[in-house]
Amino acid sequence: MNLHLMRIYAASPLRVQQMAILAFGWYWRYRRFGRAFHRLVQEYLERESWSAEQLRAYAEARLREQVLRAWREIPYYRHRFAEHGITETQLERLTLAELPRLPLLDRNVLRTQPKSLLTRTARMFPPRSFYSSGTTGRPARVYFRRLTHQHNMAVREARCFRWAGVSQLDPRAVVGAKTIVPSAEAPPPYWRFNRVEHQLYLSLHHISLKNIPDYVSALNRFQPVVLEGLPSGLYFLARFIREAGLEVHRPKAVITMGEKLEAHMRAEIEAVFGARTWEEYGSVENCVLATECEHGRMHVHLDFGILELIGADGQPVRPGEIGETVVTGLANRDQILIRLRLGDLAAWATEACPCGRNQFPPLADLYGRVCDAMVMPDGRRVAMANVFVGLDEVWEGQLVQQELNKFLLLVVPTAKYSERCREVLGERMRRLFGSGVRYEIRVVNEIPLGPGGKKRGIVCLLPPELTGPIHTSCDLRDEQMS
Template sequence: MQGDIVRTPDVLVRRIFQPLWDVYEGSIRLRTLRELEKSQWHSRHQLQEAANHKLRRMCRHAVATSAFYRRRFAEAGIDPAGVRSIADLADLPLLTKADVRENLDDLLSTSYRREDLTPAKTGGSTGVSLNVFCDARGIERRNAAALRSDRWSGWEMGQPLAAVWGNPPTPTTLKNKLRWHLKDRIIYLDTMRIDDAAIENFIGQWRRVRPGLLFGHAHSIFILAEALRRRGVALRPTGIVATSMMLLEPERKVIEQVFGVPVTNRYGCEEVSLIGCECEQHHGMHLNLDHNIVEFLDDGGKPCAAGQDGRIVVTELINFGMPMIRYEVGDRGVPSDRACPCGRGLPLMESITGRTADFLVASDGSRVAGISIIENSLTRFAGIRQLQIIQEEPLLLIVNVVYDADADPQTEAQLLGALRGMLGESLQFTVNHVPAIPQEKSGKYRFTICRL
């Protein structure tokens, strides 16, 4: 199916097919996009006031239609009518993944039938699945926010897309096939099978379709970039959006050198969709305040100061089918008090420091971010192509390494010495030389895994 895609003129897709498809489906996606394109230039105060208004509405709705929130607000002694800002929910316990798994039916709003909600399943990176739902309007608003951030990369609506993604969908119905040709026009490189044949096929499709946006898992885009560099092949999108995994700075540089355009780093999750994204300035990630209120909490549950690493907690303002209030995502990040030179009023996040499950425990009991470990090991020593570190016991690390053919024999000793320097001299290692690091079921890669 993908090999048959032809390049319909972009202007027809942007001005005719996409608007007509929204009319056909009764969707508010493009209308919401127009609103978001305007609101991004509002002042921080205006955006926060609008978010607070949406928060009040969401709290009242959740307590009125969700048995879970009715109990939780009552137990915390919070009257939803009195909520004016996220600070008024400080005594409301965080919504954990365990809460979602154990209380799914009670979390769903009685204003919707379950069969009318869009299901999603997540949790592949933690090994435990999580089922979530979103109402149709919420999905359309989420898609609009994604389109806005896609445009920050330099991509323009109507241009085809190339996705480096796991388990790509295949259109089977007539409606989906028409949508594929006239509206979406996406080619895929399946991250579950990145081999020479798949890459050659992807290059062929690219040259036929000429995508404007390259989108996908950060490390998988890096693997594609390396493959293209070895072949001497130049593919030129107008924008690149890397998401779903930590974007390492050395890998960003390689991607940008190969494709000739900046990489836009985007952050979100299945449960609450888009959380933050870089704009064209690449000075931190703009938080999606139009749709989410993001808290950064220290390990004691108190709000973090600007520049302080903390747990990321999200309240989504647009999913009325399954309200997610003070949901602990399982990631850590650093808030910012800077204003972006782009002029947008959306607040900034300095960086994502990693998944909570990706922090390793040093011999002294302290926690070390996986991103820091990788940046001071994988990217520091020549000859290491891929690296994965797994901690299943306090003083033992399983180190899976993919070496280049010409790697220096001394590299391994240097690598283990660096790991001891970061995590403790008493650590022991089991080193496995492997041909490749396997992906998770989602198609993502994990560089550090803590199973303590």
């Protein structure tokens, strides 16, 4: 939702907001669960019975289609491939084993030149664009059409929700970061209902001990089959429900996405909601999906996207060794992403998974980027608050919580930076944290590196006695309202 529509939504009464959610729900149902969705779900389900050799052959065929499309329609790739001595004939015979011969794609290209990766048709008729969550302070812009979106939803349906014994079409509740409740100081309700998709959307930004009865009341009335959302939001929700001594409806499954699910979070969520938690790893770039099986292993679905793990020398790591995640998307035929560096870390398993689905390679472990959650004076916890997303005036940014109600915004500007950008940042801060929030916007040349040499989009400097165990590990998945 753009800034102008958000202002109209924020100024509207609750009844009008619900009507807007209804209209929004119709659009998202059409985009995500249209005619192709059901066909694609069946195709992903059928490929579960394939052998590893059949699946590799399928992935290689899709890979050759993508690299040849990139060569023929995208000047950026043709130039990069030529620089590395790669010919069209070689691409026509490319195998998965030979994929590391192709050049890596840095995320800076996706951040600064996203349209340079579009195919010929997509340049003439650009698809809808989305932003990554930008947990490192620099969101990337991704383009994809309805069919790609339905591919994403279909593989998640077949390999995540169905593995958990549920469906995305079941009544579900989502704990998400979209600002459906426009003001930090707004009274309840802290949820909105998307009747079209039977979805209860719970605001991540208003979870606190004081507000928790409204959340519990909504969950108990709606009684979702599935509870999904960001692990940090689900964790805070569960923790406050336990502290308040309230009874809450038990869903059939809890599915987490958008951040690394830490062990202490899983334990709290499962204890309070009385349901098994299933973890999902992916990204808004639609290049990779890994989901948890009943034995707790994460499996990579290479018929949707190819995952490589490379070492510091750029070569594939051996099973058990930690490597950087590099992904190649097979579903998006508008913006081709070949060997994109996501920047996360993972390790391949050293032994087969007891579930038997080893045609989908299992991971030994998965590490996301490090970010912090923030604590508000009223007790709310805020883990996903990227105030910089969608601003062309900001090259990268970092939000630092110095005190309970005091923040520092570090901004690395682009040539487009202006006073308007400062006004937009101020408006977003007040909407997220309340009209009394204190903040300083400081223009800097670069964002300092954090632990491990990584940049963080959110930093909390509060002492441990105020924060508690709330730190999370974030990946780049862009949690979407629908």
